[in-house]
Amino acid sequence: MVDLAFHLRMSVKFLQWQGVSLLVYQIFVYRWLNNTLGPVNSTRIASALSIPIIAAYPxxxxxxxxxxxxxxxxxxxxxxxxxxxxxxxxxxxxxxAVPQGQRGAANGIATTLMSLFKSVAPAGAGVLFSWAQKRQHAAFFPG
Known part of the structure; x- marks a missing residue:
């Protein structure tokens, strides 16, 4: 029980420091980064750098x-x-990308589509995974 309480306290501390670091990043660093690189290049670089970070977890x-x-x-x-x-x-x-009068509609459509894809993606990944597991010796998506 003591070990679980210790890990819970450490997780809360981590979340606190992560929140503070994200706030500092958004207030001070992101503005400079966006002005220097622009939104397109900063998004591209962040997307490219996310791949090795996620690949390093295993x-x-x-x-x-x-x-x-x-x-x-x-x-x-x-x-x-x-x-x-x-x-x-x-x-x-x-x-x-859109005129000011259409920003609300564009944000609503983007949020709706993002929510839809976030809800469908786990089911689609599960279907794809189970399909690949059934095809152990196939040339395309072998298990």
């Missing part, structure tokens, strides 16, 4: 103890910063 299982926790915390913070950069960049691009 290799973190070889770590243990404080090194594992530190690696996970740093990777999660970087992933969150890159996600903020992508979301803010695409929102700026979307708002600049």
């Amino acid at each position: 290799f973190m299982t070889h770590l243990s103890g404080i090194r594992l926790g530190l690696a996970l915390y740093i990777a999660a913070m970087i992933k969150s910063v890159l996600a903020i950069t992508r979301v803010s960049g695409t929102s700026l691009l979307q708002n600049n």
